[in-house]
Amino acid sequence: MNSAPRFDPLPPAPQIDALSDAARQALRDAASAEESGERPIAASIDILRDAGLMFEDGATSPLRTARALMQIGAANLSVGRLWEGHVNALRLIRLYGTKAQIRHAEQVIEQGGLLGVWGADGDTAATFEADILQGEKIFASGLGTVTHAVISLNSGPKVQLALVEVTDPKRGDASQWDMLGMRATASGRFDFSGLAAQEKHLIGAPGDYLNxxxxxxxxxxxxxxxxxxxxxxxxxxxxxxxxxxxxxxxxxxxxxxxxxxxxxxxxxxxxxxxxxxxxxxxxxxxxxxxxxxxxxxxxxxxxxxxxxxxxxxxxxxxxxxxxxxxxxxxxxxxxxxxxxxxxxxxxxxxxxxxxxxxxxxx
CATH class of the missing domain: 1.20.140.10 (Butyryl-CoA Dehydrogenase, subunit A, domain 3)
Structure with a gap:
């Protein structure tokens, strides 16, 4: 027989509240201007940075992360989309990366960087061979704001993760993002073709991403x-x-x-x-x-x-x-x-x- 249902007590709300009322209001106030392009979404990411959220990975304090996602989603969903990608990327690096890779990612964050996870391949799938990347990613959120992306290479059961700097504006193209919503995320296409990479950029072993x-x-x-x-x-x-x-x-x-x-x-x-x-x-x-x-x-x-x-x-x-x-x-x-x-x-x-x-x- 199955044991009786287990109900674990939740900690008091003040211990897991992630954002102040003022921070949430600031995110709300910015949303319309970010959609129109009058205000860069990076300014709202700085609100999360000031709140101490940039080192959250969803594992250290999952309830706090969940509450933060809810609060940010209620105030500004586009900002929430970018922060969720950042949390996901940091989690993957901490799960599968080496100590040096983890420290590198944390230094990127300390220096004001933003992580992302870009998984959707375009017409040419992203690959890695002979220290050169080829292919492209589409629906890549945060073009111009995300500084380093965890990308999937060689799609399939042995998919490989890599952490790549994505700050070159000539490689990103947000003009194809013609959706009616989530316009502030500046999502679009990023071309990796010919970009130099090394083994040190590869995160984990082939297939780890699907674990x-x-x-x-x-x-x-x-x-x-x-x-x-x-x-x-x-x-x-x-x-x-x-x-x-x-x-x-x-x-x-x-x-x-x-x-x-x-x-x-x-x-x-x-x-x-x-x-x-x-x-x-x-x-x-x-x-x-x-x-x-x-x-x-x-x-x-x-x-x-x-x-x-x-x-x-x-x-x-x-x-x-x-x-x-x-x-x-x-x-x-x-x-x-x-x-x-x-x-x-x-x-x-x-x-x-x-x-x-x-x-x-x-």
Whole structure:
């Protein structure tokens, strides 16, 4: 028989709050100007740097990282996207890198650098041979802001990671990023062809990148951003409705509260997945729980977008609408790859026995 569910106490909130109210407000205030290009997103990264968040890797204090992702996602999802990539990159380097590589990455951060993870290949896959890189990455977030990227080389089961400086503006092209949302991330194409590299730039062994529970098992970070962004959208909508004296209508309260309750549930699931990542839990259980958090928060966020549209009506679709901008960013961010395959993988494990159905609580 399976033992009774295990519920670990959470530390008091003040110990895991990552950002002050002032920092969160500053991130909110900057979002519109960053989308239009009037303000560099690097200035918001400096807010996170001042808050002491640049050495977070999601493993040292996973609950703090999860809360920080939620708070940043609620305030400024584009900044959250870049910081999540930074956290992921630092985690990979600390997992698989040598002591010298880890120290190098930390020195980059100390000197004001920003890390990223660029995995999507363009028409020519990124490869490494005879100390020369070839190929390109697309959907590379943070062009002009990310200084060093962990990139995947030689795609397949023996994929190899490398840490490469990506500051050459001639190699980056953000003009292809024509998405309606997440425009402030300055995502686009980066051409590595002919760039010199050495063995010392290679992180870990071939195939390490795919090791669980650190690969798919880390998607709880994406789920945290999604949950936070959904909460931020609802909060902004409620603020607008209060200003118009329209929030007290029973239909408005019920519509938004029904979604907000599910956002809270998604946050709790994210926190459990984050805590499980450093607990003595089967890797596939961590993976399935992280997938569940990722998919559940996606569904809730879509419902939040719809509820806000219904609550605000045409005002939501005005060019200057704050909720409209936030919903555009969130809609684009939600479209992560391989959703159906993730769901099937989680289901095969979670439904395989009466023990695994408990997930991380078992």
């Amino acid at each position: 669980e529970p650190h690969f798919i098992g880390g998607v709880w970070r994406i789920a945290a951003l999604q949950a936070g962004a959904a909460a931020g959208l609802i909060d902004t909508a409620a603020t607008a409705l209060r200003a118009m004296d329209r929030l007290e209508a029973d239909a408005q309260l019920a519509r938004l509260m029904q979604v907000l309750m599910r956002v809270w549930a998604g946050m709790a699931l994210v926190e459990r997945a984050a805590l499980a990542s450093v607990d003595d839990v089967q890797p596939e259980t961590i993976v399935s729980t992280s997938i569940a958090a990722r998919i559940y928060t996606e569904e809730v966020a879509l419902d939040a977008i719809r509820a806000v549209e219904q609550s605000l009506g045409l005002r939501h679709f005005a060019a200057t609408s704050e909720t409209g901008r936030m919903a555009r960013d969130l809609s684009v961010y939600l479209r992560q790859a391989a959703r159906d395959a993730f769901l099937q993988r989680a289901a095969r494990h979670a439904l395989s026995s009466h023990e695994t159905v408990w997930g991380v609580f078992g």
